[in-house]
Amino acid sequence: MFHLKTTSSECAARRGQLLTRHGTVETPVFMPVGTQGTVKAMSQEEVWNLGFRIILGNTYHLHLRPGEELVRQAGGLHRFIGWSGAILTDSGGFQVFSLEDLRKITEDGALFRSHIDGSEHFFSPEGVVDIQRTLGSDVLMAFDECAPYPSDHTYTERAMERTHRWAQRCTRHWRGPGAGGREAEETTGQLFGIVQGGTYLDLRSRSAAFVSQLELPGVAIGGVSVGEPKEAMLEVVAHTAPLLPRDRPRYLMGVGTPEDILDAVREGIDMFDCVLPTRLGRTGTAYTSRGRANIKNAKYADDLTPIDPECSEWCCRSHSAAYVRHLYKADEILALRVLTYHNLAFYAKLMAGIREAIEGDRFLDFRREFLGSYRTTQRDGVTEGGASE
Amino acid sequence: MFHLKTTSSECAARRGQLLTRHGTVETPVFMPVGTQGTVKAMSQEEVWNLGFRIILGNTYHLHLRPGEELVRQAGGLHRFIGWSGAILTDSGGFQVFSLEDLRKITEDGALFRSHIDGSEHFFSPEGVVDIQRTLGSDVLMAFDECAPYPSDHTYTERAMERTHRWAQRCTRHWRGPGAGGREAEETTGQLFGIVQGGTYLDLRSRSAAFVSQLELPGVAIGGVSVGEPKEAMLEVVAHTAPLLPRDRPRYLMGVGTPEDILDAVREGIDMFDCVLPTRLGRTGTAYTSRGRANIKNAKYADDLTPIDPECSEWCCRSHSAAYVRHLYKADEILALRVLTYHNLAFYAKLMAGIREAIEGDRFLDFRREFLGSYRTTQRDGVTEGGASE
16 A cells, blocks of 8 residues: 655655555665565664664575575564564565576476575466465565566567566466455555566556556566666666556665665655665675765774764764774674664665655755765775675 | 672672772673674674673784774774773783794793784783773783693793793883872773683692782683683682682683683682683574573574573564574574674673672572573584683
């Protein structure tokens, strides 16, 4: 269920609420990635205390380890991991298709080998709905085939068409015999469809139309952040978002940087997830009000000020840049904790600012002001993207 | 400064208070090891919230990285790491002597190479007092030569005699020209002497007498927990403790297991440190009211109860054994956090129980009851000891 509260008068930015069985999520929202049932380096309390009310889980990873049966015995993923907010699970499609040599795709689904122990598994559209249902997800994602970048038009079209057929099968299975969508939603969470079509706008139009007519509780734009140029991604978003149902939440999968999020919000996107803040934190990079800072840089060796002077959270109240750098160089876990916490605090603050700005109908001003002080001072060859970690 | 509050009527157990420039520490006390300026996997807040009021730092490690000069600029180690309790630093002796091929010992001190970058450093008795003073330690340890186990009587005696001469030099340097001990203590923390002598009780007697006459604020028993049999360690403690000044705190370095601590408290020891709870936590072992539990064990795979049902802390309130096992097997940082936190909570509770029991003059009963329920069910070849981590 989605409640659209207000829209910008200057652009397509929207302020809404995603209503789930585990509470209300204020949108636009960034969802921290908790691949294996934990947001890496964080405790669930810390994620909650930063204001996050929804996190991601990865169906592929949780299916392989610990397996949905144990999670079911524990009373669902929320109870298993001790998280009282909402949980969105992906369909596993992205991970399975990333396996390349270890998988075989047929119309029926995907046969693949576990990256952990080589054991054989099969994901079908119906099967991944069942797994997500067993996990107890609040938002389930339809099984999709994500074409790699670059792919030609023919390949991308074929993958998109299969994604549509799979989306139909997921929808039918999720609705169950004779049950309406609302009932399915209340007992088993909300199913989101996924628009594919690569960087081909004609395919994106067709896919948006197809997925929209399924009348699912939400729609995602998939197949972005897979290596395409940033401009192509934004073009896809700007083109596709207006084609999606106005009264349903729009989720841009795997995106992104603060700049990407600001751009996509302007186009009317409501939900985001990305491994960047957590992964960069663990590799020594902090998002700050002055751009990204690489804590390994020698200039922080005797910098006794906080990593981000504008951060008022635990990470920056209690630890100087020099101390965090020392911890990082000495391979101490606390370094990863502080940096991850800080980056998530940065994203939480960004999203709160975005929501407040839309409410005050000054989103474009907010965006301008944010980007003005946020200068990307150090990039250090960071690889972006990747849907799980 | 030490304030002896009460002693057991049945044994030598003592209940006291160590008064430092950073607050009062209730004894008997266990001090978590924060080798490089962090108790591994913990935040300073977490350590504090578990009730700890004193932690260890390692002079060797902090001298090499980040260096005492940066720490001085930060306003001392307490401010650098954000810890408002007390800090005890070792002298670096144990680490330097562990370097074996990388060090050369003369009467003047120890020349050694850094294990990090091979750079050359020299530790003298006066120098390590200066480093600890620069770090801002509340309790400084005298530079000592810790004979390895086994060592013959002649070697052990020679190392002990050098330790005595070094203790004298440390004491003179710490007191400063014309300054009394109390003044030195207030400006630069309390210096503790270290009794050596290996497993030879005649040497321990001589060393206890020598170190006692230095009239330092505290006395440590060093050179235990270096590989000798547990019985030999306890024999040394039982023999040495009564020879130490009654009005000064007694610190048993690098000890130990819950059983060791209970035995040593009975002999009149006030202070302990050991890497066991933190190191075992990071390698998957939890101390529980029913003995040690190896979370890797298959029997925890579907155990949805807490690791220790008698633990009421965050670690066991919010996480089942099966979840922690899943996190551990999936290489998630949260596993190390939960297990370390739990083990320190276990030690904190043990020490609080010991203190309360001595106050109620029922320490031997407490010891019996604790050991009755605490059965070492799994040991799994864990290596004990090691003064830093």
